[in-house]
Amino acid sequence: MDMTAGLPAATEQRSLPGDFAIWIFIYAELLVFGVFFLAYAFARSHNVELFDAQQRFLDRNTGAINTLVLITSSFLVVRAVNAIRRDAAAVCARWLTAAIACGGIFVALKLGEFHAKFAAGVTLSTNTFYMFYLSLTFFHFMHVLMGMVILAVVAVKARRGAYSAASHTGVETGASYWHMVDLVWIVLFPLVYVMH
Amino acid sequence: MKADAATRRADVTALGVWLALCGLTVATWLVGQAGVGGAAVVAALMLSVLVKGQMVVDFYMGLKRVRGPWRWVVTGWLVAVLTLIGVAYWLGGH
Amino acid sequence: MQYRSQAVAKPYFIAAIGLFVGQILFGLVMGLQYVWGDFLFPEIPFNVARMVHTNLLIVWLLFGFMGAAYYLVPEESERELHSPGLAILLFWVFLIAGALTILGYLLVPYAGLAKLTGNDLLPTMGREFLEQPTITKIGIVIVALGFLYNIGLTILGGRKTVVNLVLLTGLTGLALLFLFAFYNPDNLVKDKFYWWWVVHLWVEGVWELILGSILAFVLIKVTGVDREVIEKWLYVIIAMTLITGIIGTGHHYYWIGTPEYWQWWGSIFSAMEPIPFFMMTVFAFNMVNRRRREHPNKAAVLWALGTAVMAFLGAGVWGFLHTLAPVNYYTHGTQITAAHGHMAFYGAYVMIVLTMISYAMPILRGQEASDERSQVLEMWSFWLMTVSMVFITLFLTGAGILQVWLQRYSTDPIPFMAAQEKIAIFYWLREIAGVVFLIGLVLYVVSFFVKGGRPAMASAADTA
Numbered sequence: 116m117d118m119t120a121g122l123p124a125a126t127e128q129r130s131l132p133g134d135f136a137i138w139i140f141i142y143a144e145l146l147v148f149g150v151f152f153l154a155y156a157f158a159r160s161h162n163v164e165l166f167d168a169q170q171r172f173l174d175r176n177t178g179a180i181n182t183l184v185l186i187t188s189s190f191l192v193v194r195a196v197n198a199i200r201r202d203a204a205a206v207c208a209r210w211l212t213a214a215i216a217c218g219g220i221f222v223a224l225k226l227g228e229f230h231a232k233f234a235a236g237v238t239l240s241t242n243t244f245y246m247f248y249l250s251l252t253f254f255h256f257m258h259v260l261m262g263m264v265i266l267a268v269v270a271v272k273a274r275r276g277a278y279s280a281a282s283h284t285g286v287e288t289g290a291s292y293w294h295m296v297d298l299v300w301i302v303l304f305p306l307v308y309v310m311h
Numbered sequence: 312m313k314a315d316a317a318t319r320r321a322d323v324t325a326l327g328v329w330l331a332l333c334g335l336t337v338a339t340w341l342v343g344q345a346g347v348g349g350a351a352v353v354a355a356l357m358l359s360v361l362v363k364g365q366m367v368v369d370f371y372m373g374l375k376r377v378r379g380p381w382r383w384v385v386t387g388w389l390v391a392v393l394t395l396i397g398v399a400y401w402l403g404g405h
Numbered sequence: 406m407q408y409r410s411q412a413v414a415k416p417y418f419i420a421a422i423g424l425f426v427g428q429i430l431f432g433l434v435m436g437l438q439y440v441w442g443d444f445l446f447p448e449i450p451f452n453v454a455r456m457v458h459t460n461l462l463i464v465w466l467l468f469g470f471m472g473a474a475y476y477l478v479p480e481e482s483e484r485e486l487h488s489p490g491l492a493i494l495l496f497w498v499f500l501i502a503g504a505l506t507i508l509g510y511l512l513v514p515y516a517g518l519a520k521l522t523g524n525d526l527l528p529t530m531g532r533e534f535l536e537q538p539t540i541t542k543i544g545i546v547i548v549a550l551g552f553l554y555n556i557g558l559t560i561l562g563g564r565k566t567v568v569n570l571v572l573l574t575g576l577t578g579l580a581l582l583f584l585f586a587f588y589n590p591d592n593l594v595k596d597k598f599y600w601w602w603v604v605h606l607w608v609e610g611v612w613e614l615i616l617g618s619i620l621a622f623v624l625i626k627v628t629g630v631d632r633e634v635i636e637k638w639l640y641v642i643i644a645m646t647l648i649t650g651i652i653g654t655g656h657h658y659y660w661i662g663t664p665e666y667w668q669w670w671g672s673i674f675s676a677m678e679p680i681p682f683f684m685m686t687v688f689a690f691n692m693v694n695r696r697r698r699e700h701p702n703k704a705a706v707l708w709a710l711g712t713a714v715m716a717f718l719g720a721g722v723w724g725f726l727h728t729l730a731p732v733n734y735y736t737h738g739t740q741i742t743a744a745h746g747h748m749a750f751y752g753a754y755v756m757i758v759l760t761m762i763s764y765a766m767p768i769l770r771g772q773e774a775s776d777e778r779s780q781v782l783e784m785w786s787f788w789l790m791t792v793s794m795v796f797i798t799l800f801l802t803g804a805g806i807l808q809v810w811l812q813r814y815s816t817d818p819i820p821f822m823a824a825q826e827k828i829a830i831f832y833w834l835r836e837i838a839g840v841v842f843l844i845g846l847v848l849y850v851v852s853f854f855v856k857g858g859r860p861a862m863a864s865a866a867d868t869a
Contacts, residue, residue, distance in 0.1 A: 129376055129377060129378070130377065130378060131374075131377055131381055132372070132373045132374075132377070134637065135637075136637040136638060136640065136641045137641075138381065139641055139684060140641045140644060140645065142384060142385075142388075143645050143677070143680050143684075144648075145385065145388050146388075146677065146680070147648070147649070147673070147674075147677050149388055149391070149392045150673055150676060150677070151673055152392055152396060153392065153395050153396065153399070154669060154672075154673055156395065156396040156399035156400065157399045157402075158669075159399065159400075159403055160399045160400070160402040160403035161403075163403040163404070167348070175340065175343045175344075176340075179336060179337070179339070179340035179343070182336045182339075183333055183336055186329060186332045186333060186336065187329065187333075189367065189371050190325055190326070190328070190329040190371075192371075193321075193322075193325040193370075193371050194322060194325065196373075197318040197319075197321050197322050197325070198318075200314060200317075200318045201314065201315050201318050239664065239666045240664045240665065240666065246665075246666045246669060247669075250666070250669070250670065280314065287373075291372055294367055294371045294372045295372075297367060297371070298364055298367045298368070298372075298385075301332075301360060301363050301364055301367065302360055302364065302389075302392065302393070304336075304339065305339050305356045305357075305359075305360055306396060308343060309339055309340075309342055309343040309356065310348070310352070310353055310356050310400070311348040
C-alpha cells in the first residue's frame with residue numbers, strides 16, 4: 116500500500132503512514148475520547164465546586180510522570196519507524212522494545228494510582244468527578260494495554276525480519292495507533308489533573 | 312544513501328519535539344503545583360495542549376506531509392475539543 | 406456450488422422465508438389491533454400476536470444465520486461440512502420445536518403453557534422476547550451446540566479466514582449469551598440487567614459480527630475485490646462494534662435501579678454505535694465501486710448495498726435519536742422505540758439474511774444467478790419492502806413524537822389511552838404501509854418460481 120516508503124521520506128507528499136484501516140479506527144477512537152472529554156467538561160460546569168475540590172486529591176505528580184513516560188515512548192516509536200526506513204530491522208525492534216517498556220512503566224504507575232483510590236474507598240458511585248476520573252483513565256488504560264500488545268506483535272515481527280525499508284506498513288500502523296494513545300493522554304492530563 | 316540522511320534528520324527533529332513536549336508537560340505540572348486557576352490559565356493550558364497535540368500529529372504521526380485532509384481532521388478535532396472544553400469552563404465560571 | 410454439503414443451507418433458507426411470511430401476517434394482525442382493539446379477540450389477543458410476531462422474527466433470523474453459515478463456512482474453509490447429516494437433523498429438531506412453541510402460544514393460554522411445560526422446575530418464562538417455554542430454550546441450546554460443533558470442526562479443520570473466524574466468534578457469542586435466558590433472579594433490577602445481556606448484546610454485539618462477516622463474504626464474491634482489503638475493513642468494523650456496543654448496553658440501564666454512572670456510560674458509548682454502521686456503509690459502496698467483475702446476480706448486489714444503508718439508518722440514526730439519557734427520559738418505551746426496532750431489525754438482520762439468500766439460493770439451485778425476469782421481480786420486492794419499511798418507521802416516529810408530547814412532555818399531560826386515540830391516524834397509515842410490505846414479500850416469494858428472460862450469465866467476468 117505504501118509505495119513511497121524507502122524513498123526520501125522527509126521531503127515529499129505521501130499517503131497516510133501505515134494501513135488505511137487503522138486511520139479510520141484512530142479517527143473513530145478520537146471521536147469517542149473527544150465526546151468523553153466534553154462530557155467531563157460540561158458535567159463539571161454544573162458541579163464546579165465538587166470537581167475542583169475532588170481534583171486536589173488526585174496524584175498530580177504521577178500523572179505528570181506518566182505524561183513524560185508516554186511522550187518518551189512515542190519518541191522511541193518514532194526512532195523505530197526511522198530505523199526500519201533505513202532497513203535496520205534489529206534496531207527497529209530494540210526501539211520498539213524500549214517503547215513497550217515505557218508502556219509498562221505507565222501501566223505500573225497507573226495501577227498504583229488505582230490501588231490508592233480503591234484503598235481509599237473510591238468507587239464509580241462516589242461522586243460524578245470520580246465517576247469520570249475512573250472511567251476516563253480506565254478507558255485510556257485499556258488503550259495503553261491494547262497499544263502495547265500491538266507494539267509487541269510488531270516488535271516480534273521486526274526481529275524476525277518481516278519488515279524492510281521497502282515494506283514496513285505494519286510498523287507504521289502500530290506506531291500510528293500508539294501516537295493516538297499518547298495524543299489522547301496529552302489532552303487528558305491537564306483536563307483531569309490540573310485545570311480548574 | 313539519501314534515505315539514510317533523511318531519516319537521520321527525522322531523528323533529530325523527533326528529539327527536538329520530545330524536548331518541547333517534555334518542557335510543556337513540566338510547565339503544565341508547575342501550573343498544577345502553583346494551584347492557580349481561572350480563564351487565563353485555562354486558555355494557556357488549552358493552547359499548550361493544542362501545540363503539543365499538533366506536534367504529535369505533525370512529527371510523530373507524520374501527518375505533516377500527507378496528502379489530503381487527513382492532517383486537518385485531527386487538527387480540527389483538537390481545535391473543536393479544546394475550544395468546547397474552554398467554553399464549558401467559561402460556563403462553569405459564571 | 407463448490408462443495409456438495411453446502412446444499413444443507415437450502416432447507417434453512419426455505420424455512421426462514423416461510424416463517425418470515427408468518428411473522429409479517431401476525432404483524433399485520435397486531436397493527437390492526439392497535440386501531441381495532443378486539444379484532445380476532447379472543448382467538449388471538451394482542452399480547453399473543455406480539456409474542457408470535459417477535460418470536461417468529463428471531464427464529465427465522467436464526468434459521469437464516471445458520472443457513473448462511475452452512476453455505477459460507479465450507480466455501481471459506483475449502484472443505485466439506487463436518488457432518489451434513491447432523492445439520493439436517495438439527496434443522497428438523499429446530500423447526501418442529503419452533504412450530505410446537507408457536508402453536509403453544511396460539512392454542513394454550515400462556516399461563517397454561519407455563520404449567521404444561523413445567524416452568525415451575527426452572528422458571529424462565531414471561532420475559533419479553535424470551536417467552537419460550539424452558540424446554541424450548543433447552544432445545545435452542547442443544548441445536549446451537551450441535552450447530553457450533555459442526556461448523557467449528559469444519560473451520561478448525563480447514564482454511565481459516567477472517568470471515569470464518571469472525572462468523573464463528575459471533576455465533577459462539579450468540580450461543581453463550583443466550584445462556585443468560587436461564588438466569589431469572591427474583592430481584593427485578595438484576596433480572597432486567599442480565600436480560601439485556603441476551604437482548605442487547607445479541608443485536609448490538611455478536612449479531613453485528615455475524616452481519617459483518619456475511620456481508621464481507623457476499624462482497625468478496627460479487628465484487629472480486631481482494632480478500633485482504635475486505636478483511637481489513639472487517640477487523641476495524643468489528644473492533645468498533647465491540648468497543649461501542651458492549652458498554653453501550655448502558656443505554657438500557659438508565660432508570661431501572663442500576664447505578665447512575667450508567668447514564669454517562671450508556672449515553673457516551675451508545676452515541677458512538679452508529680460509527681461501525683456508518684463504516685459498513687462506506688465499506689460496502691467502496692467495495693462495489695472498486696469491483697473487478699460484473700456479477701450477473703444484480704439482485705444480490707442490491708440487497709448488499711441496501712443492507713449497508715438501511716442498517717445505518719435503522720440501527721445507527723434511529724438508535725441515536727433516543728439513546729442519550731436526557732432524551733430517553735421522555736422517549737423510553739414509546740413508539741419511537743418501535744420505530745427504531747422495526748427499521749433496525751429490517752435494515753440490519755432481515756436484509757443481511759435476504760442478501761445471503763439472494764446470493765446463495767440461485768447457486769444452490771444450479772445457476773450462478775437467477776433468470777432476468779426473476780431478478781427484476783426480486784428487485785421490485787426489494788424496493789417495495791424497503792420503501793414501505795421506511796414509511797412504517799416514519800409513521801411510528803410521528804406517532805412516537807406526538808405520544809411523547811401529549812403524554813409526557815407537555816405541561817398538561819394526558820393519559821396513555823387518550824394519547825393513543827389521538828395518534829390513531831399514524832397507526833392506520835402504518836398498517837397501510839404494512840400491507841405494501843406484505844405485497845413486496847409475496848413478490849419476493851413469487852420471484853423464486855419465475856423463469857425466463859435472458860438467462861443470466863457471467864458477463865465478461867474478470868476484466869482486471
